[in-house]
Amino acid sequence: MVNYAPKTLQEALKLRQETQSVPYAGGTDLMVENRKDVSYLFINRVAELQQVLEDEAYIRIGSGVTFTQALENKLVPELMKEAVSKIAAPAIRNAGTFGGNLGNGSAKADSVLIEYVMDAKIRLLSVNGERIVDVDRFYKGRRDLDLRDDELIAEILIPKQKIEKYAYQKVGGRNALAISRISFAGIVDTQDGKIKRIAAAFGAVADTVLRYKEIEKTMLGKTVEEAKELRETYIKAYMDNMVLTRGRVSAEYRKAVCENLLRDFLELI
Amino acid sequence: MNFYLNGKPVSHEGDPAARLLDVLRDDFDCKSVKCGCKEGECGACAVLIDDVLYNSCCVAMGSIEEAHVLTLEGFRETKQFAALSKAFGELSAVQCGFCIPGMVMASHALLLKNPHPTTDEIREGLSGNLCRCTGYNAIVNAVENAAKEGDGLW
Ligand SMILES: Cc1cc2nc3c(=O)[nH]c(=O)nc-3n(C[C@H](O)[C@H](O)[C@H](O)COP(=O)(O)OP(=O)(O)OC[C@H]3O[C@@H](n4cnc5c(N)ncnc54)[C@H](O)[C@@H]3O)c2cc1C
Ligand code: FES
Ligand code: FES
Numbered sequence: 439m440v441n442y443a444p445k446t447l448q449e450a451l452k453l454r455q456e457t458q459s460v461p462y463a464g465g466t467d468l469m470v471e472n473r474k475d476v477s478y479l480f481i482n483r484v485a486e487l488q489q490v491l492e493d494e495a496y497i498r499i500g501s502g503v504t505f506t507q508a509l510e511n512k513l514v515p516e517l518m519k520e521a522v523s524k525i526a527a528p529a530i531r532n533a534g535t536f537g538g539n540l541g542n543g544s545a546k547a548d549s550v551l552i553e554y555v556m557d558a559k560i561r562l563l564s565v566n567g568e569r570i571v572d573v574d575r576f577y578k579g580r581r582d583l584d585l586r587d588d589e590l591i592a593e594i595l596i597p598k599q600k601i602e603k604y605a606y607q608k609v610g611g612r613n614a615l616a617i618s619r620i621s622f623a624g625i626v627d628t629q630d631g632k633i634k635r636i637a638a639a640f641g642a643v644a645d646t647v648l649r650y651k652e653i654e655k656t657m658l659g660k661t662v663e664e665a666k667e668l669r670e671t672y673i674k675a676y677m678d679n680m681v682l683t684r685g686r687v688s689a690e691y692r693k694a695v696c697e698n699l700l701r702d703f704l705e706l707i
Numbered sequence: 708m709n710f711y712l713n714g715k716p717v718s719h720e721g722d723p724a725a726r727l728l729d730v731l732r733d734d735f736d737c738k739s740v741k742c743g744c745k746e747g748e749c750g751a752c753a754v755l756i757d758d759v760l761y762n763s764c765c766v767a768m769g770s771i772e773e774a775h776v777l778t779l780e781g782f783r784e785t786k787q788f789a790a791l792s793k794a795f796g797e798l799s800a801v802q803c804g805f806c807i808p809g810m811v812m813a814s815h816a817l818l819l820k821n822p823h824p825t826t827d828e829i830r831e832g833l834s835g836n837l838c839r840c841t842g843y844n845a846i847v848n849a850v851e852n853a854a855k856e857g858d859g860l861w
Contacts (some may be wrong), residue, residue: 441708462769464765465770469764472745527750532760
């Protein structure tokens with residue numbers, strides 16, 4: 439198998455277009471998968487993908503930034519850091535990257551859950567130019583991404599935002615002994631006593647991350663008092679909409695866990 | 708493929724997708740690097756690459772061009788190792804020993820970043836290293852002692 443080890447982004451994009459190679463960032467998912475007869479495109483030495491930058495509108499996290507690097511970076515939002523700090527253990531956080539977390543298309547990807555509630559956009563590059571896609575459009579389904587054969591994930595663009603209150607929970611572990619895992623992230627902001635924004639998403643319960651913007655809208659503009667009254671209706675709407683994949687633990691049990699996570703979150707209002 | 712192993716320049720011909728773990732054990736006779744799971748879960752295969760801790764079962768050879776790989780075989784020659792070894796011995800932190808090379812490399816990586824860790828920070832630093840025998844407390848205490856007695860080495 440061939441060794442593609444570009445040093446610059448331009449070289450990497452060219453190789454991505456010209457070869458059938460599989461992008462390799464930190465390898466923590468790929469090496470466990472252990473695919474046979476693949477040629478990797480080793481992008482772990484491409485410095486341009488390893489920066490965290492800031493412009494007027496966004497915090498821009500390079501796809502090759504590792505979780506450890508993010509935890510040590512001042513620009514990365516606290517909510518993201520909280521989720522990332524709970525990923526596995528140091529050796530995995532030292533290798534695992536934001537691009538790789540997205541690249542699997544898994545509903546369990548912890549940084550992706552935060553990208554959902556923070557309305558992140560994914561910046562994709564190819565030799566032909568760039569595309570910028572909302573994260574929930576990029577993630578089409580289980581292992582199904584809006585990523586073309588000649589594209590690399592270049593950056594995660596997180597809109598700059600003031601977050602008043604947030605909740606992040608990861609229930610259960612990933613290791614061999616833990617039978618199930620559910621993750622939840624929610625953000626709620628008020629202004630002049632009214633709900634200005636509410637965003638909630640569940641990870642690891644279905645084929646993809648679940649967020650229901652339609653249900654969120656029913657809370658917008660409500661006063662805090664009204665929102666409190668609405669809590670149970672809101673929870674019921676979620677429970678009616680959520681279809682969970684069957685796992686080793688019954689879907690009913692996991693739904694009950696989701697309900698509790700949502701209820702705890704709404705206590706923040 | 709060229710890289711440095713325990714300070715010496717070496718080269719490796721072969722599949723760039725091969726696991727560093729297998730190459731270290733089979734081609735470079737670094738038998739301290741243990742294989743417990745090949746899934747990144749146990750830490751028995753942990754090594755340092757450019758002073759950062761990685762599980763070598765999750766590293767493909769093609770990703771380490773020009774990098775410095777440190778295994779226990781090289782680390783054994785250092786004063787830092789002597790401090791850790793003494794502390795592990797004094798506190799009987801070793802039982803069957805299978806997890807210990809990985810534990811020692813993880814401890815070294817932790818102390819390089821944070822020479823005076825709290826107990827919680829030690830637990831976090833070793834959280835990717837599974838041990839079936841000791842119940843961890845003796846290991847955590849050993850790292851605490853090594854940090855104290857080896858003060859200035861990291
Ligand atoms: C023991 C263990 C524990 C774990 N725990 C967690 C956890 O708690 N939470 C969690 O979310 N994940 C966890 N993971 C999964 C994994 O560590 C993460 O998904 C990580 O972010 C993967 O990043 P990577 O750079 O290692 O990806 P790689 O393995 O290098 O790549 C993963 C996929 O993404 C593609 N890819 C990578 N970069 C790009 C790019 N720039 N453009 C296009 N495609 C790209 C690759 O082709 C591949 O398909 C764990 C893994 C292990 C082994
Ligand atoms: S063998 Fe690498 S982590 Fe278990
Ligand atoms: S001493 Fe036996 S596994 Fe740790």
